[in-house]
Amino acid sequence: MWRILQVGLGPLGRQVAGELCARRLGRLVGAVDPHPELVGKPLSELVPGAPEGLRVAAGLEALPDAEVALVTTSSWLSDCMPIFDPLLGRGLAVVSSCEELCWPWLRQAPLAEALAERARARGGRLLGTGVNPGFLMDALPLVATAVVRELRSLRVERVQDAACRRLPFQQKVGLGLSLEDFAERAAGGRFGHAGLEESIAFLANSLGLEVGPIESSMEPVLAERPTPSGLGSIAPGRVRGLRQRAFARTEDGRSLELRFEALAGCEAPRDGVHITGEPEIRLEIPGGVHGDVATSAILLNAIPSLLAAPPGLHTMASVPPVRWQRGAP
Amino acid sequence: MWRILQVGLGPLGRQVAGELCARRLGRLVGAVDPHPELVGKPLSELVPGAPEGLRVAAGLEALPDAEVALVTTSSWLSDCMPIFDPLLGRGLAVVSSCEELCWPWLRQAPLAEALAERARARGGRLLGTGVNPGFLMDALPLVATAVVRELRSLRVERVQDAACRRLPFQQKVGLGLSLEDFAERAAGGRFGHAGLEESIAFLANSLGLEVGPIESSMEPVLAERPTPSGLGSIAPGRVRGLRQRAFARTEDGRSLELRFEALAGCEAPRDGVHITGEPEIRLEIPGGVHGDVATSAILLNAIPSLLAAPPGLHTMASVPPVRWQRGAP
Numbered sequence: 001m002w003r004i005l006q007v008g009l010g011p012l013g014r015q016v017a018g019e020l021c022a023r024r025l026g027r028l029v030g031a032v033d034p035h036p037e038l039v040g041k042p043l044s045e046l047v048p049g050a051p052e053g054l055r056v057a058a059g060l061e062a063l064p065d066a067e068v069a070l071v072t073t074s075s076w077l078s079d080c081m082p083i084f085d086p087l088l089g090r091g092l093a094v095v096s097s098c099e100e101l102c103w104p105w106l107r108q109a110p111l112a113e114a115l116a117e118r119a120r121a122r123g124g125r126l127l128g129t130g131v132n133p134g135f136l137m138d139a140l141p142l143v144a145t146a147v148v149r150e151l152r153s154l155r156v157e158r159v160q161d162a163a164c165r166r167l168p169f170q171q172k173v174g175l176g177l178s179l180e181d182f183a184e185r186a187a188g189g190r191f192g193h194a195g196l197e198e199s200i201a202f203l204a205n206s207l208g209l210e211v212g213p214i215e216s217s218m219e220p221v222l223a224e225r226p227t228p229s230g231l232g233s234i235a236p237g238r239v240r241g242l243r244q245r246a247f248a249r250t251e252d253g254r255s256l257e258l259r260f261e262a263l264a265g266c267e268a269p270r271d272g273v274h275i276t277g278e279p280e281i282r283l284e285i286p287g288g289v290h291g292d293v294a295t296s297a298i299l300l301n302a303i304p305s306l307l308a309a310p311p312g313l314h315t316m317a318s319v320p321p322v323r324w325q326r327g328a329p
Numbered sequence: 330m331w332r333i334l335q336v337g338l339g340p341l342g343r344q345v346a347g348e349l350c351a352r353r354l355g356r357l358v359g360a361v362d363p364h365p366e367l368v369g370k371p372l373s374e375l376v377p378g379a380p381e382g383l384r385v386a387a388g389l390e391a392l393p394d395a396e397v398a399l400v401t402t403s404s405w406l407s408d409c410m411p412i413f414d415p416l417l418g419r420g421l422a423v424v425s426s427c428e429e430l431c432w433p434w435l436r437q438a439p440l441a442e443a444l445a446e447r448a449r450a451r452g453g454r455l456l457g458t459g460v461n462p463g464f465l466m467d468a469l470p471l472v473a474t475a476v477v478r479e480l481r482s483l484r485v486e487r488v489q490d491a492a493c494r495r496l497p498f499q500q501k502v503g504l505g506l507s508l509e510d511f512a513e514r515a516a517g518g519r520f521g522h523a524g525l526e527e528s529i530a531f532l533a534n535s536l537g538l539e540v541g542p543i544e545s546s547m548e549p550v551l552a553e554r555p556t557p558s559g560l561g562s563i564a565p566g567r568v569r570g571l572r573q574r575a576f577a578r579t580e581d582g583r584s585l586e587l588r589f590e591a592l593a594g595c596e597a598p599r600d601g602v603h604i605t606g607e608p609e610i611r612l613e614i615p616g617g618v619h620g621d622v623a624t625s626a627i628l629l630n631a632i633p634s635l636l637a638a639p640p641g642l643h644t645m646a647s648v649p650p651v652r653w654q655r656g657a658p
Contacts (some may be wrong), residue, residue, distance in 0.1 A: 019478055077554045135476055145653035146630050147464055147623035149348055202652060208655040279619040290608040295477035299474050308647075317636075321650050324474035324606075326537045 101128025
């Protein structure tokens with residue numbers, strides 16, 4: 001069994017660590033979160049099923065030996081550098097939900113190069129994944145193109161019920177905000193679904209397409225009636241979610257388009273991939289994929305694929321296909 | 330540009346070679362088919378777009394240097410051994426439509442081991458793929474499991490219109506046969522869709538499931554009215570296609586089930602993957618994926634993924650995800 005570290009004990013990190021123990025995919029040997037309310041706490045109080053005797057560490061320094069680390073701290077690569085760098089320096093395989101890491105060359109090319117070099121030099125491996133970015137707008141549509149001889153356009157749609165996602169997600173898509181607050185938050189950055197542009201850059205690069213600038217947009221969707229959410233009932237006129245779109249095109253007219261909707265009171269959640277070309281392929285997932293369950297699942301399922309790849313900075317296009325892992329009986 | 334050899338110039342081989350040239354995915358530098366009517370013929374007479382000056386060779390001996398070979402000769406591994414063995418001995422990357430090669434350990438474990446050793450010793454690479462087996466009942470459902478934490482059952486369904494497939498396919502699924510002839514052909518083996526059991530073995534092994542014996546069945550479907558096909562109109566009472574099923578189960582009750590239908594006069598062609606577990610995932614491709622277009626496409630699209638993997642005998646689970654290749658402009 002691999003020895004595994006959990007870095008980050010927010011809602012997602014606790015879920016990942018708990019699932020790791022429940023599925024017996026490895027042995028949780030340490031956990032880190034510098035939050036003052038968490039440091040020193042028995043891990044089993046935060047993570048059901050965690051081994052007795054472990055306490056939350058404030059930093060990476062005193063952690064035991066391990067082969068794998070799971071990092072669920074931030075969507076932003078610059079925030080994660082002080083974590084990734086020493087873990088790779090110790091030669092670990094690091095799987096992270098950091099959205100920017102799904103295609104780090106888009107916004108953080110120098111950091112990406114530094115990580116890649118560090119990983120190769122020290123025998124470490126690093127992969128960013130999740131349900132989205134990582135799977136629904138990345139690995140899945142990429143794999144769907146395997147059977148086409150000509151690709152004219154690739155369009156991916158994700159329409160999901162925001163009210164059944166973890167609370168940080170509901171906050172980040174603006175549930176309950178006024179239109180003004182939404183506009184202010186949107187203008188401030190670090191708001192909305194992170195990773196849409198990373199997904200489009202991943203697809204373009206993995207398909208060998210040189211695209212022009214990525215066009216992006218984000219707009220609020222307002223409640224027309226009182227709408228339940230994890231943040232309380234949303235009054236009519238306040239934000240019940242958002243729509244985002246990213247689009248890019250090649251000089252010869254091939255296009256990539258991603259549409260993302262997260263709404264409280266979503267009536268028809270679904271995921272879909274539509275490829276025009278030869279042959280045309282329309283792939284639908286009625287009801288969609290539940291984001292929180294899927295994100296912790298894929299982070300854990302990705303471990304063996306990352307370990308099977310050579311040392312370095314990886315993406316979902318460079319490791320063998322990630323698939324369900326059974327865990328120890 | 331890679332130098333590529335085409336081995337086998339039946340309908341699929343000609344299509345693959347023509348598509349290779351049209352998509353500019355590599356340079357076709359030689360082609361082999363021992364059929365007496367083909368040997369010595371100018372390749373461009375058989376393959377539109379093939380370079381002038383190439384002639385069909387009778388065997389592998391006199392072929393020029395190359396990095397890649399495409400082999401489309403037989404569904405059966407034992408038939409392909411005299412081809413795979415010398416190509417691997419020359420260190421080539423070999424992509425083949427041989428159905429048994431998609432999971433060669435099922436029926437031909439000693440041959441598989443010999444090929445794996447040969448490939449590793451000589452720096453060669455070997456991959457069996459195609460639309461099915463290879464993709465629809467293999468890579469695609471495998472990838473769909475990436476986002477589940479628990480898998481109870483995996484069911485894949487393929488319902489296709491046999492009448493728009495290449496003629497050897499229409500023959501092999503029995504179009505136009507009498508019920509008696511169907512029974513005789515079915516009993517004789519090498520009939521029907523090859524690879525269903527390979528697909529189930531691929532899935533079981535790639536998912537780490539120890540399954541009991543694979544149950545398989547095949548039954549004819551009879552025409553109720555005159556039904557057009559590539560082999561002429563099918564009279565009522567004669568075979569318009571077949572249904573096959575393969576099923577396997579683990580000791581703890583997890584199950585894998587594959588359903589395959591190929592019918593002339595198919596009313597609702599479709600492909601689908603249904604995973605029960607957590608979360609449940611239902612993935613549908615209404616209209617289905619056109620088999621002949623998709624098979625030649627994926628054979629060619631697989632080349633870079635195979636070259637990116639270490640030398641050895643590979644499957645769609647051990648190479649980075651196969652995706653559309655753009656080719657040279």
